[in-house]
Amino acid sequence: MSEINLTIDGRQVKAEPGMTVLEVARREGIDIPTLCHHEKLEAFGGCRLCMVEVESRGRTSYAVSCLYPVAPDIAVRTRSEKVDKIRKLLVEELMAHAPDAPELVTLAREYGADRNRFAREASFCVLCGLCVRYCDEVKKKNAVSFFDNGAVRQIKFVPEVAKNECWNCQECFAICPTSYAQAAYLLTEALAFPGQHQSVKRATKAAARKRVVIPIAPVPMTA
Structure with missing residues (x-):
């Protein structure tokens, strides 16, 4: 199929059919912020940044670029007054959960976001889904997953899987933008093995440092 012509920030670019706006922008060196995107994973669109x-x-519309497919002759603007306002609000909402996350702190400075605009909900998880999707799509282990507690969605490690799969992996720790995944795993390990005092101490310190509230799957580990 022939290439698709479009413009991004006034620059004429070409794209292959099936590419997303985010993919084309990154190929062209045009920065678009993301918190839930990873090159090895299917696009998620969770953070909306x-x-x-x-x-x-x-007609002008607003789209999540990691999910929006390129089309002939569209004109994309990665920055505008409205786009900046949307991103500012999104950063403020995310900072209610993870006020000290380095990427969010940087974006808050760039967009003039108020980290105290919304009441704090000290989960330290922004539900980017990177840990869940990486464990599923790349590692094929499903040791960590989403679960819904009433109206609240949270992340959990599944102890019976994590005890065998996570200790020698821990790859999700590096891609988590808030360090929640590491603290969640340590507390899962500590609570599943209460006799291992060093694990409890380490996990408690990690959770306190990040102000993490960790949900634990109701499946006990066995030695």
């Missing part, structure tokens, strides 16, 4: 302005056939 990659929101862009798209003009097509005289």
Whole structure:
């Protein structure tokens, strides 16, 4: 199939059919912020920080660029007054959960976000899903997953899987933007093996440092 012509921030670019706006922008060296995107994973669109302005056939809309497929002759703007306002609000919402996450702190400075705009919910998890999706799509282990506690969605490690799969892996720790995954795993380990005092001490310190509230799957580990 022939290449698709479009513009991003006034620059004429070409893209292959099936590419997303985010993929094309990154290939062209155009920065669009993301918190839940990873090159090895299917696009998720959870953080919505990659929101862009798209003009097509005289109409302007706002789209999550990691999910938005390129189309002929669209004009994409990665920064505009409206886009910046949207990102500012999203950063403020995310900082209610993870006020000290380095990437969010940087974005807060760039967009003038108020880290105290929303009441704190000290979970330190922003539900980017990187740990869940990486464990599923790349590692094929499913040792960590989403679960819904009433109206609240949270992340949990599954102890009966984690005890065999996570100790020699821990790859999700490095991609977690808030360090929640590491603290969640340590507390899962500590609570499943209460006799291992060093693990409890380490996990407690990690959780206190990050102000993490950890949900634990109700499946006990066995030695």
